[in-house]
Amino acid sequence: EIQSHVTLLDNTYLKDDFSNVTDKIISHLGRNIYTKEHHPLSHVRQRMVNYFYKRFVNRRGNPFFSVYDSLSPIVSLDQNFDSLLTPKDHPSRSKTDCYYLNRDYLLRAHMTAHQSELMRAGLNNFIMVGDVYRRDEIDRTHYPVFHQLDAVRLKTREELFPRDDTLQIFEVGNNTQSTGTQQKQACHTLEAVKLMEHELKTTLAGLAKQLFGEKIEYRWIDTYFPFTQPSWELEVFHENNWLELLGCGIMRQPILTNAGIVDRIGWAFGIGLERVAMCLYKIPDIRLFWSQDTGFLNQFKVKCDENVTYKSVSQFPQCVNDLSFWLPQDKEFASNDFYDLARNIGGDIIEQVVLVDEFTHPKTGKTSHCYRIIYRHMERTLIQSEVNIIHKEIAKVAASALGVQIR
């Protein structure tokens, strides 16, 4: 029987043609693992927050930044997209990328969703931490629920240029219509942008050093976000790989203006907690963060800035099963729909789902996909017969819910 509504954190949402949030995803709301004492994600959060508390202090030695870590993960489209100037046709709004409750509400896809409301509340230096939700592939580094820490810093002309009243932050004519260049927005003066860029980059390079050590190698990559211009990614060199650590930039001025702020320029960034924790503690699989097993959790009963290397309790064997089916011809099929369905039925014993083969029959024009589902329990050995039951159920539900034809 299909339910007409979904109840989340004590509120009821009417379902419509946009609803795609599964029970499995809903079960993560309110777990708040990032605030639990001694959880590795909590250690990483604490280390980042402490860095900001120390780096930005007022004349009395008190921190400038305030931390918001219990903002509701259920947000409106306005919070997640419109208030951040995300175009109506931007791919990040897609049903295959986000978890929608219905056409009006979704599970936030980034912590940036709360930027506008907190600026409107009058804050100038703030940090937002919480769980974010994205539909994606399934492997050892991706999980549909993960965590981000975002920060915003707004400065007035006087704060930016305390010793010179001839320098300005806005160009005369304050042209908000024209979009400017990769280097800067048309409304900003070059000197204001350069000074903000300098503070942003030294702050974030300092954060990378605080997390990975003074000697960490890093580089800046020019990028695009709908809500910042210019925009950069910070990459760090870790174990022979360039790792994307965070996104940042100079906030687009209309976001501030729409929040009622006319005399400040701002920088912002967002960083994921899981990737940092996986590197710092050598945690091999992102599902482990959700483990309730004391064999995992007890290893982190240390102070937040202590070094720990995770020792895997033991690696249990994988069970590998393939599933092939013809895609429906009368409706759309998205791999992400299949990933969510598999996860909803199999839960966390699914380690990976990989599309291993894809072909279109030359005569019938029908397309076939073959997915390899790799099952592995974190805390015990799975037996093939129990995996078979789950695997069969996935096939059955895929046929009825997605309209595929099992081969």
Ligand code: PHE
């Ligand atoms: N929200 C962006 C992301 O999720 C990160 C970001 C935050 C980038 C703030 C710029 C400014 O990737």
